[in-house]
Amino acid sequence: MTEPVNVLVAVAWPYASGSRHIGHLAGAYLPADIFARQQRLVGNRVLMVSGSDVHGTPITVRAEAEGVSPQDIVDRYHSQILEQWDRLGMSWDLYTTTGTDNHARVTQDMFLAQLENGFIDRRVSEQFYDPEVERFLPDRYIEGECPHCGYGDARGDQCDNCGKTLDPIELIHPRSKLSGATPERRQTEHFYYRYSDFTDRLRSYLDSKTDWRPHVVNFAKGWLEDEGLQDRAITRDIDWGIDIPVDDLGPGKKIYVWYDAVIGYLSASKEWAAGDRNPSGDPQKWRDWWENRDSRHVYFIGKDNIPFHALFWPAQLMGAGDLHLPDSIPANQYVTFKGGKASASRGIGLTIADALEIFEPDALRFALAAALPEHADTEVSVEEIGRRINEELVATWGNLVNRVLSMVYKNCDGRIPGTSGHHTEDLELLATVDAAFDAGAAQFAQVELKAGLRTAMKAAQATNGYLNATEPWKLQKTDAERAAQVLHTALSAINGVRVLLAPYLPFTSERLDSVLGAPTGWRRDPLAAGTPIAKPTPLFAKVELEGAE
């Protein structure tokens, strides 16, 4: 085997406002968890981090609408998200929030380093201001009449009716979404990050990423094509956010979300190192991932997040010092429902909570993993998820385990039989399963998780075929010794397949530990003959889908 590598599995930070839907799950969280689990089995040192993004205008607006504090909103959704991760089997090394003191400190340190290095400066600009609620307004909080189509409720950034991109200045009869007041223009001073200084470095950085998915690298390069990256303000007139570590601008200003959110990958790594979950106890352990050229950083995000992770975040890292840049950003496309992008706020598709009401966690993970939008938008529906579970997961894998365990239980005194040698067909089956580990490892290295699942399922199908060919239920009557050999072989194959599937199906794979023992790595372990087995029960129940959805 190759030397263990330090792998950072960095997962997009969900916004702690509103419910997550299964598009988010299939887009980022589930593939991250599958990948992380497989990498741990391979023997790599995995650090999988993420957390809830607690800053941003929408949270403050929602808080005001409900008459509670932003922290109340954050607490509500963060705990809801945590509970769902638990039910889904997400194997975080740390899932934190951007609301910690640690995150504020790391963000401020990075800000100061970039300021010191000359990549942050101050500029004055004009912004829209709502005099009634005394707050500066993001573009999309200004509404008015669209100058192109006359639609009355166009937002300041875009008209939902004709789809044209707008500048709030263009709106006819602009009004604040918060109060309805007519916005005023006021001057305000902010810190800007000089992203434009990094255009050339980013260009060669992206040019070196020849193995990235085409849609990711093309999209990122598209931003650099013309005049390169633009500098962006990284502070805001807002009172909910991280304090600016220098007081040059006066009160009422904070660091803005999208500058600090990506820093969460680093701050969470430091929080992990300093905490109880770091087995080494060394608070400097984060350096093994961030200050190590041989580590590998893989970012799991949806395609809407590509600019932030392929451009802005690398530029921030470059400006802060010698920290490890993203090695791979296997951004997924979208899961669609009836042709539309999943969106919890628009009521399209299923929320994670809805899905967990209908499907058991492993079955849901299986169905979504089989439909990951790795290369193109992928259509899913409740019926399709149910079909995948019943026709593929239950029929091929669940039934295989059940039929073999049932025969072993009945015919072998309830214990794993030993074996007195193998026939050619036995060895062929085991060789097929073992070969799947090599094929699967190659697919995981490319983060082709859908293909990895197919590889595992093919091994399961080969085992079903082996049973139909050898017919141990007949041998039992004529040649019990050979029947035991066959069952031993089939169970050994299952022992391999369950490891191949373990990244996808953590709960049910673990249920087999009592019979097969815990996996020791990305391989098929030998069986422990004589291990008693209980009367088998199916790993998965079929889903009953009544009528049309």
Add this chain to the structure above:
RNA sequence: GGCGACGUAGCUCAGCUGGUGAGAGUGCUCGACUCAUAAUCGAGAGGUCGUGGGUUCGAGUCCCACCGUCGCUACCA
């Protein structure tokens, strides 16, 4: 408007740097089997690879145009 991705069997999708008769899963038909959650295994039917041009000895795979779908368009993150 600009940019990007996608458009391949009924359905959901693979097809890498162009090269023997276009694939998988599922569904459908037929057959085998009955240990197993009416599950399994085998065989078969089923496709103008969006449309029209072009490059090439040869294109699903490269180029152009068009049609359709989706997304992004920098103050949602």
